[in-house]
Amino acid sequence: MKTIRLSDADNVVTAVTPLEIGDDGAIQLIPRGHKMATRDIRSGEPVLKYAQLIGYAAEDIAKGAHVHTHNLAFRNVDMAYEFGTNLRPVAPAAKPDTFMGYRRATGRVGTRNYIALLTSVNCSATAARKIAEHFTPDRLAAYPNVDGVVAFVHGTGCAMGGDGTGFEFLQRVLWGYARNPNVGGVMMAGLGCEGMQIDWLLEAYGLQPGPLFQTMNIQDVGGLRKTVEKGIAQVEAMLPEVDKARREECPASELMVALQCGGSDAWSGITANPAVGYACDLLVAQGGTGVLAETPEVYGAEHLLTARSASRETGEKLIGLIKWWEDYTARAGGSMDNNPSPGNKKGGLTTILEKSLGAAAKGGTTPLMGVYKYAEPVTARGFCFMDSPGYDPASVTGQIASGCNLVCFTTGRGSAFGAKPSPSMKVASNSVLYEKQTEDMDVNAGRILTEGASVEEVGREIYEMWLRMASGEQSKSEAQGLGDYEFVPWQVGAVM
Known part of the structure; x- marks a missing residue:
């Protein structure tokens, strides 16, 4: 298998290995993780991946050509939003899972002390x-x-x-x-x-x-x-x-996991993020909470989240955040497409629309139960969203302030991120990265490509590590002492 097609509706595929001319119809050299056109695409025509819009052809693109920043253009989204049209009832877990946590006087449960x-x-x-x-x-x-x-x-x-x-x-x-x-x-x-x-x-x-x-x-x-x-x-x-605090058995419903990604690549939205999404679904079935953030990194995919909103009010809160970010970047003379980063682009991501479709997968498939301001306490259980920039330290700082007692961080290009006081685990999107940064990566979601593992299998592995980590097992970043310098409150406004 040299390419992956994610939907029959797509007019691009993703290269699993570097493509030489002639490989799977390639007419150009195409780097690993990058896109190849599966048919002729006229200038101005939509380019689809995940059966969703990721941009418009900036010029005529021939079948078999490399599709990337040189010929794929971004435009601000103008979505027709639906609310609650894709609600999937959450089936309670067959058995309650537990972990050993610190029960506080407030009733909340800590995973560290x-x-x-x-x-x-x-x-x-x-x-x-x-x-x-x-x-x-x-x-x-x-x-x-x-x-x-x-x-x-x-x-x-x-x-x-x-x-x-x-x-x-x-x-x-x-x-x-x-x-x-x-x-x-x-x-x-x-x-x-x-x-x-x-x-x-x-x-x-x-x-x-x-x-x-x-x-x-x-x-x-x-x-x-x-x-x-x-x-x-x-x-x-x-x-x-x-020091008088002691761990005791607590239900998995007391876990609130910050869902985060950084240094993403084309595989993040195919392996690691969907696997984390499955883990989030397992946690929600237990009555726990997963908190997605990084508002600029759901831009262009927010319509998929509003369709899952438990109420119209919840969905409209998310749209309000999107509009604020459009205005915020415009006032600063920027563009929502300033994200992806150079590293993201080297890894095969071309536009923020493409990146967002993969990033949103970390939220799984359950209803969107709440939308919150930056660092606002998350009070709903289930899948929730918190406003934040896409800058990982600032985003995770807000999620921890919102109450998250664990952090799950996916990466495709590589990361050495850690967090305190909430321990952070990292999920590699591809096996090349996992082998290169084995000391930093806790789970290899690249097995979905290289070993035929299922998204569900890797998602279960991630979820089970959440339980162990919540009980005191150190993640690799935690064991290396990371987390003292990642406290970065989001600073907005003039410095006077």
Whole structure:
């Protein structure tokens, strides 16, 4: 098999191996993962893959020719949306699955038990880093139920102008991390004069300082050195309390998985993303939640999601996000087709429409139960969507703030992404990548192509790893210590 045709309606196929002239009718050299025309396509005619529009021929394209950025043009979508016309009832699982998690006082369940050092502003980032660095593995050895002390620092928090959107985003992110069930204790450090006042945050979200939630400002404490010393003392006092947490058997319905992709290639939408989608369906059948994000990366595929919306209101929320992004990119002088990245294109993806059709597959087939703002708490169970940019660290930061206690990350070009406090596993879309980055990839979805494995088989493998990871098994990125620098709140608006 040298090419794959995904639908009878398609006028392109994808090269499984590099095509020489004459291979499967190729009239040009075609790289692995790239598209070949299956018939003559006239200039201006739609080009279809997945039986969906991925762009328009920019010139006449001959049968057997390479179809890519040089002859495939993007246009903004103008969809006719349907709501709830493709609802597939969720059949409850035959047996309830469980994992060993940390049941919090709120009733929510964590998969990890961290102490989080949160900063209200960049000016307190160094203090938080120095406090976290103090708590080496040797110093934490006496607290075996504590996964670590992590500083979540960022480059904003002050000089935030505009309509307040960026300010609200940061507030929700900080609150969301403080309340994430994978966090057992919180210390929040500020400077004192910043725009993101800690007292305002506490008041806005009803947070109450206590033994497991401490706050301080550098200006009040009296400088960096004193702040670091006080912070270390506060964490030392927290550690015995946080260490009292014990894992107990919990239903799989308590899992909320961030569905994410980065460094995608042409195989992502054929192997890894559909397999994750099947895993998401298995989780939803258990009463759990999968959260898709990256709004620019469902652009052109959003009509498939609105058709699955549980209500018209839910579907219209998604369309509202799409319209906001069109306006947002236009105001910045950009285009929705600025995504795919150069790496995506080298891997065979040509337009954002093509990329989105593959990315949306991570959401499986169950009804869309809720659409949420960036870092807004996800309260519905089942398959949900959260607004975010396509930039992976910013997107995952929002998903964790929304309540996700696990992260599942697919990649075709390669990635070394990790996340804290919610552990991240990675799924390779092709076997070449898996063999090259075996130390980073947890699951090889490329087996669907190279070994004849089914999407369902690989999806089951992914789902079962979610349960093991939720019970404490480390993913490969987690074992390598990734996750300390991937906290990136989405910054929107002018810097004043």
